[in-house]
Amino acid sequence: MPSRVGDTGGMGRSEGRAGCGTVLGTLVVVGAVIVGTVAASPQMDLVDLWTVTQVDRHDGEAGSGGEGYSFMATTSSGAPVTWGCDARIEIEVNPEGAPRGYEDPLASAVARVNEASGFTFVVAGETTDRDFDDRYRRTVLLGWADEDEVEGLAGTVAGLGGANYLQGPGGGGRAVGGSVVVDTDAGGGWFGLGGIDLEVLLVHELLHVLGLGHSEDPGQLMAAENSGQSELGEGDLAGLAALREAACS
Ligand SMILES: [Zn+2]
Numbered sequence: 001m002p003s004r005v006g007d008t009g010g011m012g013r014s015e016g017r018a019g020c021g022t023v024l025g026t027l028v029v030v031g032a033v034i035v036g037t038v039a040a041s042p043q044m045d046l047v048d049l050w051t052v053t054q055v056d057r058h059d060g061e062a063g064s065g066g067e068g069y070s071f072m073a074t075t076s077s078g079a080p081v082t083w084g085c086d087a088r089i090e091i092e093v094n095p096e097g098a099p100r101g102y103e104d105p106l107a108s109a110v111a112r113v114n115e116a117s118g119f120t121f122v123v124a125g126e127t128t129d130r131d132f133d134d135r136y137r138r139t140v141l142l143g144w145a146d147e148d149e150v151e152g153l154a155g156t157v158a159g160l161g162g163a164n165y166l167q168g169p170g171g172g173g174r175a176v177g178g179s180v181v182v183d184t185d186a187g188g189g190w191f192g193l194g195g196i197d198l199e200v201l202l203v204h205e206l207l208h209v210l211g212l213g214h215s216e217d218p219g220q221l222m223a224a225e226n227s228g229q230s231e232l233g234e235g236d237l238a239g240l241a242a243l244r245e246a247a248c249s
Contacts, residue, residue, distance in 0.1 A: 059213055059214040059224055060072050060212070060213010060214050061073055061074055061213060064078075064080070064213070065080075065212075065213065065239060065242070066235075066238060066239070066242065067235060067238065068215050068216075068217045068220055068233065068234060068235015068236070068238060068239070069212060069213075069215050069220070069222065069235045069236060069238055069239025069242070070212070070213035070214060070215065070216075070222075070239070071211055071212065071213055071239070071242075071243075072162065072163070072208065072211050072212065072213045073165060073173060073211070075171050075172050075173050076170075076171025076172075077171065077172075079246045080211050080242060080243050080246045081165050081173035081174065081175060081211055082119075082174075082175055082210055082211035082243040082246055082247050083119060083163075083174065083175045083210065083211075083247060084174060084247060085244075085247040085248035087119065087120065087247075088120050088122055089119060089120060089121045089122065089139075089140060089178075089209075090121075090122050090123075090124035090139045090140070091106075091110070091121055091122065091123050091124060091139070091140045091141075091142050092124055092125065092126070092127040092129060092139050092140070092141050092142070093106070093123065093125070093126050093127065093142045093143070094126065094127050094128060094129060094130060094141065094142070094143035094144070095126055095144075096128075096130075096143070096144065097143075097144035097145065097146075097184045098143075098144045098182075099144075099198065102198060105197075105198040105199035105202060106123060106142070106198075106199075106202060107123065108199050109198075109199045109200075109202035109203045109206060110122075110123060110202075110206070112199075112203055112232075113203055113206045113207065113210070116232055116236075116237060116240055117207075117210055117240040117243065117244060118240070118244045118248075119210055119243075119244070119247070121140070121206060124139070127141070129141055129143075130143060130145075130149075132145070132150060132160075132179040132181050133179070134164075135163075135164045135176075135177030135178055135179050139177060140163075140177065140178040140179060140180065140209055141178075141179040141180070142179070142180045142181075142182075142202075143179075143180075143181055143182070144181070144182050144183070144184045145181050145182075145183070145184065146183065146184050146185065147183075150181050152181075153181065153183045158182065158183050158201060159180060159181060159182045159183060159201050159205055160179075160180070160181045160205075161178070161179065161180040161181070161204075161205030161206070161208045161209055162178060162179070162208050162209060163175040163176075163177065163178035163208075163209050163210075163211065164176055164177040164178060175209070175210075175211060178209040180202070180205045180206070180209065182198070182201065182202075182205075197230065200221070200226075200230045203221060203232070204221055204222065204226075207221070207222055207236065207239075207240070208222075210240070210243055211243050212236070212239045212240065212243065215233075215235050215236065215239075217233065217235050219233050219235075220232075220233040220234075220235045220236050221233060221236050222235070222236050222239070
């Protein structure tokens with residue numbers, strides 16, 4: 001039985017998701033989180049006041065995307081919401097609770113995502129920040145937590161990831177921050193038999209951060225259920241290309 005690796009939900013308050021009984025955990029992505037409105041800085045080349053919108057779709061936006069891929073959110077014109085073309089997306093790591101040696105899988109995941117997507121994630125350093133919801137500073141917080149702290153990690157959920165979006169009055173949107181939270185006891189454990197590969201999990205979650213939803217094609221890395229695939233499929237790559245085009249056109 002494939003393991004469920006892709007529910008989405010509101011981070012920190014999504015309901016725990018029942019596992020399917022296998023030892024593998026569940027990757028969960030979250031969209032953005034409603035907090036209110038924020039004033040965007042001029043450097044963001046946005047209008048003065050954008051509304052932080054919640055994207056609370058469990059698998060991405062239904063019907064969006066193309067063959068083998070979907071988007072987390074789209075603008076009023078149908079374009080995917082993603083990061084700016086030249087964004088330097090800094091990942092701040094809170095290492096509390098992280099498995100020993102997490103740095104290598106993280107570096108590999110970042111390199112793979114950057115090469116495949118054309119976007120630029122950078123591991124910027126460590127932090128003690130644990131605010132996984134309130135992310136508007138163009139950084140992505142990566143941390144480890146349990147279900148007591150982050151409710152969405154209950155059950156066999158292995159991780160949560162997503163971006164915060166600002167939505168403009170004209171219907172446009174842009175990712176301005178994000179977070180990835182990994183369960184400290186994800187599923188059957190990290191590197192042991194039956195455990196989820198941390199690098200694969202991080203690639204999956206970072207693609208959610210970029211704006212890809214789940215794929216209905218079980219052969220894609222962005223499939224909601226992982227059957228052991230570890231490489232990006234054609235649908236994943238097509239989705240990333242569409243994000244890149246939207247960001248840079
Ligand atoms: Zn997912």
